[in-house]
Amino acid sequence: MIVKVQFRNQKKYIKIPEACFDIFITEVKERFSIPVNNILSVEDETGTEVDDYAFPDLLTTSGICFVIKDELNDSGGTDTLSVTSKSSSENDFYSGTLKRFRKEEEALQGPQAKNLIKQVLLTKPGGSDELKEYEEKGTISPATRKVMVNILVADMENPSATDKEKYALGIVTLFPSLQDPHGKTGYQHFYDGQKGGGFLAWRLKSVQRATRLPVRSKDSRIEENGGPMLRGEIGHCDDHPDEQRFQELISVMNHTNDREVIMKKMRHTGI
Numbered sequence: 001m002i003v004k005v006q007f008r009n010q011k012k013y014i015k016i017p018e019a020c021f022d023i024f025i026t027e028v029k030e031r032f033s034i035p036v037n038n039i040l041s042v043e044d045e046t047g048t049e050v051d052d053y054a055f056p057d058l059l060t061t062s063g064i065c066f067v068i069k070d071e072l073n074d075s076g077g078t079d080t081l082s083v084t085s086k087s088s089s090e091n092d093f094y095s096g097t098l099k100r101f102r103k104e105e106e107a108l109q110g111p112q113a114k115n116l117i118k119q120v121l122l123t124k125p126g127g128s129d130e131l132k133e134y135e136e137k138g139t140i141s142p143a144t145r146k147v148m149v150n151i152l153v154a155d156m157e158n159p160s161a162t163d164k165e166k167y168a169l170g171i172v173t174l175f176p177s178l179q180d181p182h183g184k185t186g187y188q189h190f191y192d193g194q195k196g197g198g199f200l201a202w203r204l205k206s207v208q209r210a211t212r213l214p215v216r217s218k219d220s221r222i223e224e225n226g227g228p229m230l231r232g233e234i235g236h237c238d239d240h241p242d243e244q245r246f247q248e249l250i251s252v253m254n255h256t257n258d259r260e261v262i263m264k265k266m267r268h269t270g271i
Helices: 021-031 078-123 127-137 142-155 161-174 199-212 243-254 259-269
Strands: 002-007 010-015 040-043 065-070
Touching: 002 021, 010 021, 021 040, 078 127, 078 142, 078 161, 127 142, 142 161, 142 199, 161 199
Parallel strands: 002 065
Antiparallel strands: 002 010, 040 065
16 A cells, blocks of 8 residues: 655655554654654644554545654754754765665575575475465465475474574565565565564474474373373374464454455464
């Protein structure tokens, strides 16, 4: 969705993937080169404050322009504005340098990460199906994506944050249509290092929880000599809620006002 935004004497259109106030603030800071640690407030053109509660509904208002206030730097006088202008130029330089460095780094790592993902899929049962589907259709279905995530997570051994980022980068390099064009990295929906989320992270948490907590079968019995005879086995991932699916359902509920849809998703999540 496209949002009209004003910061000081500049006006820009900003594109955000969803009606999320935090995502909006992040995109505003990036587009206007505002330091990430600065505290911003949002108003409409009448000077009325806009918070995260009202923001999603106001997005549907025709012609609205959100006015951004930098609570620290906008409070000073002429001297402050002069310092702010210099600081902004410095931030532009460093921000641009860091972005170029990151792009160059990913450009070098991309082919290596791509080959890693391809090798894993070619050597694991069912992995070649993902490659075949993408070759035929130019994309993969959500069900196929879920199978691919399961295969890749099974290949990981105590992965670090860097490992998870490499797998996520490899996925969108091997399957370009799976990139998120609105995200900073393009692969944060597979792994977001800042929030610890994404399909890979959710699946890893689900597997780790299932491995850590063995489940006794309800249908167990006691032998005559007093020794327990356990007929169940250690719980598998299927014995636990699929966190990836759970997160998807929660996301749907957070972004709809349809009561019928919300109640249906709540039944699916067991809430």
